[in-house]
Each structure stands twice: as structure tokens, then as C-alpha cells.
Amino acid sequence: MMSKLNGVIVILSLTALPVVAACGGGAPADEEQAGTEDAQAEAGPAVDPAVAATITGVVNFEGTAPEPESIDMDAEPDCAEKHPDGASTQEVVVNDDGTLANVFVHVREGLGDREFPASSDPVVLDQDGCVYHPHVFGIQVGQTLTIRNSDGLLHNINARPEENRPFNISQPVDMDTERSFAVPEVMIPIQCDVHGWMQAYVGVVDHPYHAVSGDDGSFTLENLPPGEYVVEAWHERYGVQTANVTVGEQETEEIEFTYDAGMAQNADVPLGDPIDLHDDHGGDDPRITAVEDADGDG
Amino acid sequence: MVGLHERRCAPDRTPRTRHAAAVAVRRHRTPPIPLALALAFALALALPAPELRAQEADHPGKPVYDRWCAGCHGVDGTGNGPAAGYMLPRPRDFTRARYQIRTTASGELPMDADIRRVIDEGMPGTTMPGWEDQLSRRERDDLVDYIKTFSPFFENLPDPEPLEIGDPPRVSEEALAEGREFYQEIECWQCHGDQGRGDGESAPTQEDDDGFPTRPADLTENWLFNGGGSVEAIYTRLRTGLDGTPMPSFSDLIDAEFMTDEQLWNLAHYVRSLSPEEPPEVRDVVRAALIPEGESLPTSPDDTLWSAATEPAYIPLVGQIIVQPRWFAPTVDGVWVEALHDGEELALRLTWNDPSHSPDPAWLEWQQRVLDVVEPNEADDVEARPRPDAFAVQFPRTLPGGRELPYFLMGDSREPVHLWYWRSARPGETDAPDGDSGYAIEAEASGLDAIEPLAAGDDGAEAGGAGPLTADASWEAGRWRMTLRRPLRTADDGVDTAATEGEIPADADGRTQLAAGRAIPIAFFAWDGSNAEEGTRGSISAWYYLYLDVPTPTSVYTTPVLAMMLTAGLGLVVVVRAQRREERNDDHESNETPRREA
Numbered sequence: 001m002m003s004k005l006n007g008v009i010v011i012l013s014l015t016a017l018p019v020v021a022a023c024g025g026g027a028p029a030d031e032e033q034a035g036t037e038d039a040q041a042e043a044g045p046a047v048d049p050a051v052a053a054t055i056t057g058v059v060n061f062e063g064t065a066p067e068p069e070s071i072d073m074d075a076e077p078d079c080a081e082k083h084p085d086g087a088s089t090q091e092v093v094v095n096d097d098g099t100l101a102n103v104f105v106h107v108r109e110g111l112g113d114r115e116f117p118a119s120s121d122p123v124v125l126d127q128d129g130c131v132y133h134p135h136v137f138g139i140q141v142g143q144t145l146t147i148r149n150s151d152g153l154l155h156n157i158n159a160r161p162e163e164n165r166p167f168n169i170s171q172p173v174d175m176d177t178e179r180s181f182a183v184p185e186v187m188i189p190i191q192c193d194v195h196g197w198m199q200a201y202v203g204v205v206d207h208p209y210h211a212v213s214g215d216d217g218s219f220t221l222e223n224l225p226p227g228e229y230v231v232e233a234w235h236e237r238y239g240v241q242t243a244n245v246t247v248g249e250q251e252t253e254e255i256e257f258t259y260d261a262g263m264a265q266n267a268d269v270p271l272g273d274p275i276d277l278h279d280d281h282g283g284d285d286p287r288i289t290a291v292e293d294a295d296g297d298g
Numbered sequence: 299m300v301g302l303h304e305r306r307c308a309p310d311r312t313p314r315t316r317h318a319a320a321v322a323v324r325r326h327r328t329p330p331i332p333l334a335l336a337l338a339f340a341l342a343l344a345l346p347a348p349e350l351r352a353q354e355a356d357h358p359g360k361p362v363y364d365r366w367c368a369g370c371h372g373v374d375g376t377g378n379g380p381a382a383g384y385m386l387p388r389p390r391d392f393t394r395a396r397y398q399i400r401t402t403a404s405g406e407l408p409m410d411a412d413i414r415r416v417i418d419e420g421m422p423g424t425t426m427p428g429w430e431d432q433l434s435r436r437e438r439d440d441l442v443d444y445i446k447t448f449s450p451f452f453e454n455l456p457d458p459e460p461l462e463i464g465d466p467p468r469v470s471e472e473a474l475a476e477g478r479e480f481y482q483e484i485e486c487w488q489c490h491g492d493q494g495r496g497d498g499e500s501a502p503t504q505e506d507d508d509g510f511p512t513r514p515a516d517l518t519e520n521w522l523f524n525g526g527g528s529v530e531a532i533y534t535r536l537r538t539g540l541d542g543t544p545m546p547s548f549s550d551l552i553d554a555e556f557m558t559d560e561q562l563w564n565l566a567h568y569v570r571s572l573s574p575e576e577p578p579e580v581r582d583v584v585r586a587a588l589i590p591e592g593e594s595l596p597t598s599p600d601d602t603l604w605s606a607a608t609e610p611a612y613i614p615l616v617g618q619i620i621v622q623p624r625w626f627a628p629t630v631d632g633v634w635v636e637a638l639h640d641g642e643e644l645a646l647r648l649t650w651n652d653p654s655h656s657p658d659p660a661w662l663e664w665q666q667r668v669l670d671v672v673e674p675n676e677a678d679d680v681e682a683r684p685r686p687d688a689f690a691v692q693f694p695r696t697l698p699g700g701r702e703l704p705y706f707l708m709g710d711s712r713e714p715v716h717l718w719y720w721r722s723a724r725p726g727e728t729d730a731p732d733g734d735s736g737y738a739i740e741a742e743a744s745g746l747d748a749i750e751p752l753a754a755g756d757d758g759a760e761a762g763g764a765g766p767l768t769a770d771a772s773w774e775a776g777r778w779r780m781t782l783r784r785p786l787r788t789a790d791d792g793v794d795t796a797a798t799e800g801e802i803p804a805d806a807d808g809r810t811q812l813a814a815g816r817a818i819p820i821a822f823f824a825w826d827g828s829n830a831e832e833g834t835r836g837s838i839s840a841w842y843y844l845y846l847d848v849p850t851p852t853s854v855y856t857t858p859v860l861a862m863m864l865t866a867g868l869g870l871v872v873v874v875r876a877q878r879r880e881e882r883n884d885d886h887e888s889n890e891t892p893r894r895e896a
Binding site (some may be wrong): 075153154156157158159160162165166167168169170171172173175176177193194195196 | 394396404405406407451455483484485488489499500503504505507539541542543544545546547548549550551554556
């Protein structure tokens with residue numbers, strides 16, 4: 001199953017972290033320097049459970065949500081059967097309580113030189129009923145992505161990153177295929193060209209502090225080292241927001257992101273954008289449409 | 299690897315330019331592409347060109363690239379050269395290092411030889427020509443190296459490894475049958491269609507990585523395959539996929555033991571078998587055989603009487619790019635022509651591939667997407683709306699005695715042409731019913747957008763036109779087949795055209811009078827309504843010739859017999875006389891012999 005490509009990606013991902021860390025020093029690293037730092041690089045301090053902090057929050061939505069577009073699955077009766085009430089697009093999913101689902105939330109800055117080995121648990125992207133499950137998800141650099149076909153009919157999985165290498169593979173039957181990503185990138189679009197409505201987004205980061213808002217709009221980033229963080233929220237229609245958060249030992253900070261329907265007008269939705277955790281640039285990021293300062297709250 | 303990050307961390311984050319542009323183009327659904335393209339273009343102008351490595355300024359490939367490649371691919375390698383807007387598919391964006399034609403796995407970088415092959419041979423079916431004869435070996439090597447400098451991936455990733463491609467197993471009936479089974483099983487037809495003509499259910503929604511509309515290959519035209527039409531090339535494309543397009547890699551199916559390598563080869567054999575053994579040879583003359591007396595001409599495209607026709611002639615068609623608005627993304631790239639006549643009437647069978655039976659609402663969005671990306675000045679105020687497919691056969695009104703011909707693009711006001719003009723739907727029809735064969739009229743044209751029916755008011759709205767031209771067309775699995783029939787002569791002036799060697803004028807209405815035994819200029823036009831084609835936006839051919847066989851005169855049969863008899867008779871006389879002389883000589887010699895001995 002594991003193709004040569006996978007091997008390459010895994011190797012790349014192993015070398016990626018120290019290099020990113022080297023960038024954090026601010027000096028452009030040539031190959032030789034990077035090699036030296038590579039050797040010197042040490043794993044960051046493990047998070048001590050006794051001090052670990054939590055950032056939790058909710059993504060609110062204001063205004064009138066667009067009506068979900070229904071998907072015509074007549075061409076694939078087997079998929080249509082799995083949606084007795086009809087299927088609709090997941091571009092904007094506003095929950096009953098007025099919160100917004102499918103928002104990718106991750107720690108964008110503040111983790112310093114710490115390194116976090118990828119979980120050995122794979123992330124599963126399931127194609128079921130000609131719909132991706134989940135629609136938006138996060139994964140760590142080097143972590144295995146298991147792409148599953150539960151439909152038993154032809155899907156192709158076309159990942160179109162900018163910073164990572166792309167892939168476009170076919171799954172005409174029930175099967176699993178594994179892939180992984182070599183460098184951080186928020187977000188990478190994944191689509192099925194056979195079924196034009198099938199679209200997913202994956203956020204690749206090099207730490208475990210990422211989440212996607214669910215059917216109550218909430219998210220939780222736990223087991224964080226105490227510190228100051230920039231937390232970023234990404235939505236495919238409404239764009240990006242960030243929040244500055246400081247958490248002390250064993251503290252839990254609550255933050256809120258609020259999107260409104262009007263943001264769709266001018267939203268800059270980054271796709272294939274390189275992110276650099278250790279790049280301490282200021283608030284001049286053109287991608288940021290709104291900044292909410294949660295510092296000092298709770 | 300290192301450089302990638304280095305570049306990303308560098309204070310001058312030039313790659314941003316590219317990201318911004320890419321994002322703008324990608325989000326074509328909202329806002330639509332023209333806006334996004336304009337935005338991308340504006341960004342490209344506003345922001346500095348990507349900074350190249352210092353040594354690249356004097357890279358030996360740069361002058362070659364700037365001179366020959368930058369017009370389409372752009373000086374900065376983004377695929378946005380000045381001519382790019384006139385192309386679909388668009389030129390490759392080298393900065394992303396996504397190459398369709400590779401011998402490496404999906405998503406991997408290409409081998410140098412892969413890039414080199416495309417430079418040498420071009421990409422058939424696109425505007426990319428081959429440069430093997432234009433540039434020296436050295437120049438082409440330099441180009442490969444220079445093109446790679448546009449993307450940091452080449453510098454930062456380990457050298458790619460080619461996939462191991464073995465030798466194809468022998469092709470056999472069983473192998474082809476198994477290939478066909480897998481064609482069904484792994485659903486190649488979803489995009490390529492049941493018969494491989496690129497007419498699958500998903501065909502109208504396909505887009506490439508930049509959001510541009512793209513078509514699944516017509517698998518029955520392997521001479522237009524990107525990367526080559528051999529079974530080895532097809533197998534390699536199945537293994538590698540075509541990066542940047544919807545065509546995925548099927549290598550994982552072998553890894554997952556869903557199918558064996560041999561079965562994938564058999565699929566490649568099957569796909570290869572959908573095209574002719576050899577690419578069609580283009581000849582100047584289409585021959586109409588004369589059917590034997592007492593037999594009838596075929597009436598429909600499926601008529602078995604067509605077996606009497608000679609080998610079909612292939613006429614390549616190209617987008618009309620002479621008269622504005624021009625058309626750079628035509629659907630129909632060729633038509634197969636067969637012809638028969640009985641001395642009184644001509645029957646043409648025209649076969650061309652078109653993945654849509656227009657007008658078809660399923661293709662309306664495709665139309666819009668195509669219109670959105672063609673140069674605005676070429677599609678001003680054109681809206682996506684239901685349009686029929688159309689086909690025209692063009693003749694000069696007057697059969698010329700000399701070599702002078704009307705302008706091949708439907709003549710001009712000075713010298714109009716005569717058309718047999720067919721459309722797949724009547725005016726106002728927005729969805730062509732299955733089995734509807736459309737209608738044909740005769741028309742006079744004095745330019746691509748000046749077609750006038752000969753019978754006043756004959757716009758086809760009335761069923762069963764009164765004219766002498768009849769049509770029978772049917773669309774199936776991505777292919778139109780049509781029979782057109784018309785009497786050779788429609789004039790009742792009593793002129794014996796067969797005996798005329800000079801000009802033959804049109805009849806009183808302007809219909810071309812056809813005659814056997816002479817070269818009749820003929821040209822072809824096709825429009826795919828689902829591709830927004832009509833008027834000047836369509837496929838065209840140059841002038842060809844139609845030749846109607848003449849009856850073989852009896853002298854053809856009697857003269858050789860007479861000649862043989864005469865020869866045999868003369869031969870006999872010579873032989874007999876020679877024998878007699880021999881006999882006399884023998885007598886003479888026998889008389890003389892003793893004398894010699896003496």
C-alpha cells in the first residue's frame with residue numbers, strides 16, 4: 001500500500017521540523033547551516049501535565065446564513081440512497097444555536113521552538129454517500145492520512161496544495177489509501193473530479209493544537225504549554241480571523257470568534273498558504289480580516 | 299528541502315505573489331473567473347516578478363526561453379504570457395512544478411527526460427508545438443535546466459525516481475476483453491464515456507488545477523494524446539496520472555491488489571484499440587464511388603449500403619482564428635467523410651465526435667466557464683444559452699473551370715458560396731430530444747456570419763423542408779453520424795453537365811450543380827452548441843476536392859481484349875514464320891554438312 005511517494009513524504013516530514021525551527025532564528029539558513037542546526041536541534045520540552053493549559057471557545061455566526069445548495073445526485077443512485085432527505089453542500093453550515101461549524105482553528109504563533117512528534121493515529125477521510133467526512137479537518141505534518149472509499153464507486157482524490165506536492169489518485173472500489181503531507185500548509189483543497197460537488201479542506205500544521213468547530217460551534221485546544229498564542233480561525237467562505245490569547249499554568253481561556261454573513265463579500269480565503277509558526281510577524285498579515293483580542297479574559 | 303523553507307522565511311516573500319494569484323483564480327465560483335483573472339493579472343502587474351537566483355540571469359537557457367517560450371509561458375514562468383489568454387488548455391505554470399507528462403508517481407517531480415520529451419515532441423491537441431527541429435540539442439537541454447529554476451521544488455526535493463515500466467504483455471482478444479471489463483469496473487466511462495469519446499457524465503464539470511475548463515481525452519483519437527498514443531504511453535499515463543488535471547493515477551489499485559499490473563496493461567491495450575492502427579492520412583481528394591446500376595443509395599448513416607463506399611477520408615478541422623470573434627477552443631477536430639453516387643444523386647456520410655448532443659442543459663455551465671476564460675474581445679456579449687450543434691458542407695456556387703476558388707471561409711460578398719447547412723435542433727428548442735435528427739437546408743453564404751437560406755424564410759422552423767437536400771443524423775455516445783443526400787443536378791435547363799469541361803453555373807436559386815468526373819471543391823465546418831459555438835466561433839477546414847467516379851466506358855473492357863487478341867495473332871504469325879525459316883535452315887545445313895567435312 002505504502003507507495004514510494006509516501007516514503008519520500010515521510011522522509012521529508014522528518015527533516016522539515018528542524019529546518020522550520022532554523023528559520024525561526026530569522027537568519028536565512030543555507031543548506032550547510034541548516035545541517036548544523038539540524039544536528040543540534042533538540043526536541044522541545046514535553047508539556048508537563050501539571051501545568052498544561054487549555055484554550056476553548058466557540059465560533060458564532062451573525063446574520064442570515066445562505067440557504068444550503070442541494071446536490072443533484074441522480075447520476076449516482078447508490079449515493080443518493082444514503083441521503084433519504086437529500087444532500088446539500090457543506091460550504092456554510094450554521095448550527096441551530098447560531099454557531100458556525102467547519103471552522104478550522106489552530107495555534108498559529110507562540111509555540112516557539114517546541115517540536116511535537118506526529119501522532120501515530122491516522123486521520124481518516126471517508127467518502128461516504130459521495131460526501132467527504134469530515135468536510136474540514138486538520139492533520140499534523142507527517143501524520144498518516146487514510147483516505148477511505150465507502151461508496152464502492154469511482155472517486156478520485158485530487159489534493160491541490162501549493163507548498164506540498166499534489167496528488168491525484170483513483171479509488172474505484174471500497175479501499176483505503178494512505179498519504180501524508182511534508183510541510184505545514186493552511187488549507188489544502190481536496191476534491192473529487194467525478195463528483196464536482198465533493199470538496200474537502202485539510203489544514204496541515206506541525207503541532208497537535210488544531211480543531212474544527214462542530215455542531216455546537218465549539219472547539220478545544222488542550223494540553224498546551226502555558227504561554228502567549230495567536231489562534232487563527234479559517235472558514236472556506238468567510239475567511240480568517242485571529243485571537244491573541246495568554247494562558248497560565250493549568251488555566252483555561254475561553255475565546256470567541258464571530259463571523260457574519262457580510263464577510264463573504266470581501267473575504268480572502270487562503271488556500272495553499274504557507275504558515276510559519278515561528279515567524280513572529282506582526283499584525284500586518286493581509287489575510288486577517290478581523291482580530292479579536294481575548295487577552296486577559298476569563 | 300532546505301531552500302524551500304529558506305525561501306519561505308526570507309524577508310522578501312516573493313512566492314506570495316503567486317499564492318495571491320493562484321487563490322484568486324481558484325476561487326472562480328465566487329467571484330467568477332473573469333474577475334479573478336483580471337485580479338490575478340493586476341496582481342501580476344502590480345507585484346514584482348519572482349526574484350530569480352542570481353546565477354539565473356545568465357543561465358544559458360534564459361535567452362532561449364525568453365525568445366521562444368515566454369510568449370505563452372511568461373517570462374516569469376507562471377504560464378501567463380501575452381498569448382496565454384488565447385489558449386485552452388492554458389500554458390503550463392512552471393512555478394508550481396506540476397507536470398502532466400511524467401514517468402514518476404502522482405505528485406512527484408518529472409524526470410529531466412520527461413520535460414525534454416515534451417519540449418521535443420510538443421503536446422498534441424494543445425498549442426504546444428515540438429521543438430526538436432527548431433532548437434539545437436544544447437538549447438533544449440538548457441531549456442530543461444532553466445525551466446526547473448522556476449520552482450524551488452526542484453532544488454529542495456530529492457531527485458525523482460521513475461516508475462518501473464515493464465514490457466507490455468501480448469495483446470489478444472482475451473486481453474482486450476479484460477481491458478474492456480476494467481474500463482467498466484474502474485469507471486473510466488464516468489469521464490471518457492462508454493465508447494471513449496470524452497462524453498462521460500462528468501465531462502461537463504471538469505476543470506484543471508487553475509479552475510480552467512478541461513476535457514477528458516477522446517480515447518478514439520490517440521494521435522492527439524498528450525504524452526503519446528502508444529500502449530506504453532497509455533499505460534504510463536494510467537500509472538502516473540496527469541498532474542494538474544482531473545486524470546488520477548491508478549497505481550494504488552495495483553498496490554492494493556485490486557488489479558494486477560498485467561490487467562492494467564490490458565486496460566491500456568483496450569484504450570489503444572479504440573483508435574485506428576495508424577493515424578489517419580489526410581488526402582486532398584474525397585472519392586465518391588459510383589454504385590452499380592440497379593442498386594440504391596443509402597438513406598441513413600446506419601444503412602448497410604455504405605459498405606460500397608471507399609475508405610473514409612479524414613478531414614482535420616481547426617478553430618476559426620482568422621475572423622473576429624475568433625475561436626481558440628473548438629470541440630470538433632476532424633470529420634470522416636464517405637461518399638457514394640448513382641449518377642443522379644450524391645450521398646455523403648459525415649462522422650464527427652462531439653461529446654454533447656446539443657442543445658443540452660447539462661452543458662450550460664460548461665459553456666459559461668469556456669466563455670469566461672476566452673479573451674473578452676473574442677466573446678463580447680456572448681451568453682451561455684442553449685445552442686444547437688451544426689455542420690456545413692461548402693461548395694463554390696459555380697463549379698470552376700480553372701483554379702480560382704471563392705474565399706474558403708464561406709466566401710465573400712463578391713463571390714458567395716453554396717452550403718448544405720444542418721442543425722441539430724430547430725430554432726427555439728432548448729433541449730434536443732433523443733432521436734431527433736435536426737434539419738438541413740441549402741443556403742448561400744457570403745461570410746461566416748452571413749448565411750442566408752435559399753428558400754426565403756426557410757429557417758427550419760417548418761418540419762420537412764421543401765428543398766432537394768435531405769438529412770438523416772443521429773448522435774450516440776459522443777458521435778454524430780449524418781447522411782446528406784441531394785440530386786447532382788437541380789436545374790432543369792437541360793444542360794448535360796457530364797459533357798461540360800468548363801464552368802458549370804449554379805441553378806436559378808444558387809444551388810451548386812454537381813457533376814461526375816471532375817474535381818469539385820468542398821470544405822467543411824462544424825459547431826458544437828454546448829461549447830458556445832455558432833457563427834465565427836467554430837471549427838473549419840480548408841478547401842478539399844470531391845471526385846465523383848465516372849461510369850467505366852465499355853471500351854475499358856473491350857480494348858484490352860482486342861489488344862490481347864491482336865498481340866497473340868501477331869505473335870503467332872511471327873512464331874510460325876520463324877519456325878518455317880528454321881525448318882528451311884535445317885534443310886540447308888544438312889545439305890552443307892558433308893561439304894564441311896570434306
